[in-house]
Amino acid sequence: MNEKIRHLREQMKRLNLEGMIVSNPISIRYLTNIQAEGTLLITRKENIFITYAMYMEDVNSTLTINDEVIVVDIKNISKDEFENFFLFCENVGFEEGYVTYAEYKKIYQRYKVNNLVETEGIVEKQRIIKDNIEIENIKKACEITDNCFSHLLTFIKKDMTEKQVANEIERYFKENEADGLAFETVVAFGENSSKPHWIPSDRKINSGEPILIDMGCKYNGYCSDMTRTIFLGCILEEYKPYYDAVLKNEILSLDQIKDGVVVKKATEIIDENLKRNNINLIHALGHGVGMEIHEAPIIHTNVESYFKENMVIAIEPAVYFPSNYGIRIEDTVVVTKNGCIPLTKSDKNYIVI
Amino acid sequence: MNEKIRHLREQMKRLNLEGMIVSNPISIRYLTNIQAEGTLLITRKENIFITYAMYMEDVNSTLTINDEVIVVDIKNISKDEFENFFLFCENVGFEEGYVTYAEYKKIYQRYKVNNLVETEGIVEKQRIIKDNIEIENIKKACEITDNCFSHLLTFIKKDMTEKQVANEIERYFKENEADGLAFETVVAFGENSSKPHWIPSDRKINSGEPILIDMGCKYNGYCSDMTRTIFLGCILEEYKPYYDAVLKNEILSLDQIKDGVVVKKATEIIDENLKRNNINLIHALGHGVGMEIHEAPIIHTNVESYFKENMVIAIEPAVYFPSNYGIRIEDTVVVTKNGCIPLTKSDKNYIVI
Structure with a gap:
């Protein structure tokens, strides 16, 4: 058997x-x-x-x-x-x-x-706990996602629409060994980035605006999930402290989350840290990733269970200023005894294209 | 209210x-x-x-x-x-x-x-019974589907793969006002056309082979559904009598199905007609189309209910020779007092590209 x-x-x-x-x-x-x-x-x-x-x-x-x-x-x-x-x-x-x-x-x-x-x-x-073959499949889905992101950095140009970018992501996945999308891609320009589940529209990108891309593909039935927020032309100074705070806490999460730590406890540390930077996280810090894009565990301050080795999760701290802008940074990672190892590996520092 | x-x-x-x-x-x-x-x-x-x-x-x-x-x-x-x-x-x-x-x-x-x-x-x-606004939405979805089919007749070339054609259909829908696909597109070349629910693969098309395309999009949440079987370069003589029989019975269905007719009765007439041409229909003759691609009624010889005015249905007689080839012709139609009016209007005669 x-x-x-x-x-x-x-x-x-x-x-x-x-x-x-x-x-x-x-x-x-x-x-x-x-x-x-x-x-x-x-x-x-x-x-x-x-x-x-x-x-x-x-x-x-x-x-x-x-x-x-x-x-x-x-x-x-x-x-x-x-x-x-x-x-x-x-x-x-x-x-x-x-x-x-x-x-x-x-x-x-x-x-x-x-x-x-x-x-x-x-x-x-x-x-919830993945075996080696499952982790290999997720790794491959993450690798395709990273490669797609690299491709987008040269693909996205001024005046392009959110839909054009979303379609290119889908095309890229299909032509590069993925089974297809892991979920409906989020491509949000400017003020649209303040909505966590934005559906790509015909809005065009202008210089100085943030570009929030939340995407993932499936490989052999297993999902990847990654978000990056990049900028066209330049980064407004007002964005930087929030970007820094989101990034710092994303990296801190990967350090706090390890085998044996209570979900609630690790999440509270990040939550408080974000609050000290005037950021109120309006959704969960993360979720399990596997055959489904959202699966157990939910990573939230009300969850009493423990992180365990070989869980695969997505961590996604974010800040949203309604009708203005949003910044989210998300990686798919595997939990180990000493912290999380990122499976999506795209650059997380300021990217201006 | x-x-x-x-x-x-x-x-x-x-x-x-x-x-x-x-x-x-x-x-x-x-x-x-x-x-x-x-x-x-x-x-x-x-x-x-x-x-x-x-x-x-x-x-x-x-x-x-x-x-x-x-x-x-x-x-x-x-x-x-x-x-x-x-x-x-x-x-x-x-x-x-x-x-x-x-x-x-x-x-x-x-x-x-x-x-x-x-x-x-x-x-x-x-x-099951559609109002005017619903029928208008389905009409528009059918019109986009017809236009996509016209586009494919010049797009498909020798050595193209099933996946390339399927991707082009999806791209066309998205760039031409559709919400997206109504269902996963079937593009089947040669022997793959004998499988009713074939998933597009990397198989390339060769001259003399049938190309079965079953596609539909959504417009304002309403679906279209159309199948055509066309040929690259030429039509083998052995295909013709079967193509003719499928087409004749598709047209006959649109005539037999009208307000007040029992589903079972109309379907039996077509079924017997096909049998006389050595065709055994291995799936239902058709199904309702609306917000879902398959909805009530199922058009099958075991259904005792009546067709009614302003039902929208898809009629899809077909023949399948396992591991050899298949021919299916399908239209989305609206039921009236005097028969069915096709909402998909692409040419149904032999098409050689």
């Missing part, structure tokens, strides 16, 4: 689950590499992927013997067989955060299990 | 619902034009949109007085106020096909309603 399914089975044991119905395609891809539509059953003795005829060939070529997953065409499963999958199981888990209420009722009907039990993000929790 | 919310309230009355909690962002946009995160409550006397501080300004500028929707910042609602929204309601509906099991439990907890009742796609059913 592969390591990820074996680990899931151990966690299930701790929750007294004798079986589990895995429905979320991200969970299924994480556990098996399968990207086809279907349902993964973790039964007492077997791992079974139920899919459709049209996907059988593809699924079988994805799986290795080591996975120990049996693939079944849904139309060959009788009503009785569905009811027998979990025959001697008392508690069977399902993904209550993914399955709709209507699907929940269908599952109940179909498998006739004794207790259909909530699993409280069992797979999402497992995904 | 706007026409769409008024209509929803009438349908709710028929289901004995005194209130409804609308969670699906597509339902919310359909009913109010609001695109921000939040929940729409249809209470006895009011329509209330609960959202976050950061969206208040945007939401208020979207709504008109005619909508009669009150906008509230979630952090100003007390526990008691949540429980009072549906105070004298016996039955309150929720969207069981959208809300996850975990969210369902939160809703139950938060609003403390007597009976939280499934609404069986009440909004999705309402969306």
Whole structure:
């Protein structure tokens, strides 16, 4: 059995689950590499992927013997067989955060299990700590993102629109081995940079304005996430103290965050530090990055859990002056025993193009 | 109150619902034009949109007085106020096909309603019949798609890859007023055209091969959907009888499908016709098109409902010879009393480029 399914089975044991119905395609891809539509059953003795005829060939070529997953065409499963999958199981888990209420009722009907039990993000929790292959995929996504950023420094010219820059980023990712975007790119010029989730518009860039770019791609299903705020022509003096404060605290975060530190504690240090510079962070300091661009853990002053080695997270301190400007600096990093190692490595000092 | 919310309230009355909690962002946009995160409550006397501080300004500028929707910042609602929204309601509906099991439990907890009742796609059913503004939006999306197709006829050249063509389609849409893609574009050369949902690859096009392009964009949130199968250099004689049969039946479908005809009946006629030409349709004949690329109704021989005026649907007969080639012809059309009017209007005869 592969390591990820074996680990899931151990966690299930701790929750007294004798079986589990895995429905979320991200969970299924994480556990098996399968990207086809279907349902993964973790039964007492077997791992079974139920899919459709049209996907059988593809699924079988994805799986290795080591996975120990049996693939079944849904139309060959009788009503009785569905009811027998979990025959001697008392508690069977399902993904209550993914399955709709209507699907929940269908599952109940179909498998006739004794207790259909909530699993409280069992797979999402497992995904928090990355293995070497996952980190390599994220590294590669970060490398493509860094290269794209270098390219943008010569690409962006006066009078270009936010949309033109965003389209170029997408083109670059697609033509450079990425699967595609990890999320909708933010390209914000001038006053638009004060809105954390700005959607690129037809606004043109003028000299002296900040250019906030928040971008990421996917590689083998894994995301990167990086933000840089650069300037066209020159940097106004008023921006500099805020830029310096954001940058200093981004670097300080990478130092504070390490295996064994409570999320709340590290985040409070940065928060207070920013406040001393008159910066009120209006969003979380960061978030986990993996198969999803936002995944556990949330890095916020209300989170009591610990940072652990091989978590991959994005750290993004920022300052926003509504209708005026914003500065955000963000890196994707991997947590170690001694601090964070950046996986996105683009220059973070003042960049004027 | 706007026409769409008024209509929803009438349908709710028929289901004995005194209130409804609308969670699906597509339902919310359909009913109010609001695109921000939040929940729409249809209470006895009011329509209330609960959202976050950061969206208040945007939401208020979207709504008109005619909508009669009150906008509230979630952090100003007390526990008691949540429980009072549906105070004298016996039955309150929720969207069981959208809300996850975990969210369902939160809703139950938060609003403390007597009976939280499934609404069986009440909004999705309402969306099946389009009003004039919706049809105009779809028309515009179809027009952009037709123009993109004309552009492709001069753009595609020998040795180009499927990915290059797909990227050009996306670029064209974005630079020509579309919101973006309605779905992941299918560009399939040669033997890849035999797979209905092919993902564009680095395969290059050779002379004499079919080029299957299934594409659509969004305009103001509404989709278009069109497929054409064209040829590079020449058409092999063996393709022609199948092309002719698919085309003939696509045109026949537009004639058979009209207000008052049972879906099953019209589809069976086409199905039998195709069988007489040795074509076994392995997917549905078509599907509704609107804010989603696949919405109700499914056009299949097992559907007993009726076609109605101002439904917008896509009709897509096809033939697939595994590992060899495929031919599909698809148009987005609007149903009238006398048949269907195509909204995508690109040439359907043999096209050799």
